[in-house]
Amino acid sequence: MIRPINHDQNFLQQKAQLATKDDLAIAQDLRDTLQANVENCVGMAANMIGENKRMIVFSLGMMAVVMINPTIISKSGSYSTSEGCLSLEGQREATRFKKITVKYFDTDFNEHTQEFSDFVAEIIQHEIDHCDGILI
Numbered sequence: 001m002i003r004p005i006n007h008d009q010n011f012l013q014q015k016a017q018l019a020t021k022d023d024l025a026i027a028q029d030l031r032d033t034l035q036a037n038v039e040n041c042v043g044m045a046a047n048m049i050g051e052n053k054r055m056i057v058f059s060l061g062m063m064a065v066v067m068i069n070p071t072i073i074s075k076s077g078s079y080s081t082s083e084g085c086l087s088l089e090g091q092r093e094a095t096r097f098k099k100i101t102v103k104y105f106d107t108d109f110n111e112h113t114q115e116f117s118d119f120v121a122e123i124i125q126h127e128i129d130h131c132d133g134i135l136i
Helices: 021-036 117-130
Strands: 041-045 055-060 063-085 088-105 112-116
Touching: 021 041, 021 055, 021 063, 041 117, 055 117, 063 117, 088 117, 112 117
Parallel strands: none
Antiparallel strands: 041 055, 055 063, 063 088, 088 112
16 A cells, blocks of 8 residues: 655654564555655655554665665765655765665565665665664
């Protein structure tokens, strides 16, 4: 189901609760909402659709990848960039890392540890910041 984008900064600044198997419907709503906003958006966190759960989705080519309870376990290659967000107006400066390693669960609750780099790593960092209540 396509959900409206949340703009409530007080809600967006709350640290997300860990997601469970009971929250899997949120994953589909994230995919649907990302697809509906594909012209302006490459990633979303659950709090952007009003759910305080640690779950993100991002575009990887034609595929929408869901990460449940993602955590960055290593990072390297710090750089500064300017980012936008559907939940907030304008662009903001952010420090990101060129290469990250993320530990997460997929929608079958299989655990993964995977390395990402460049723009995909930047998207994931932005969305994990949302999970941590950090506004960019």
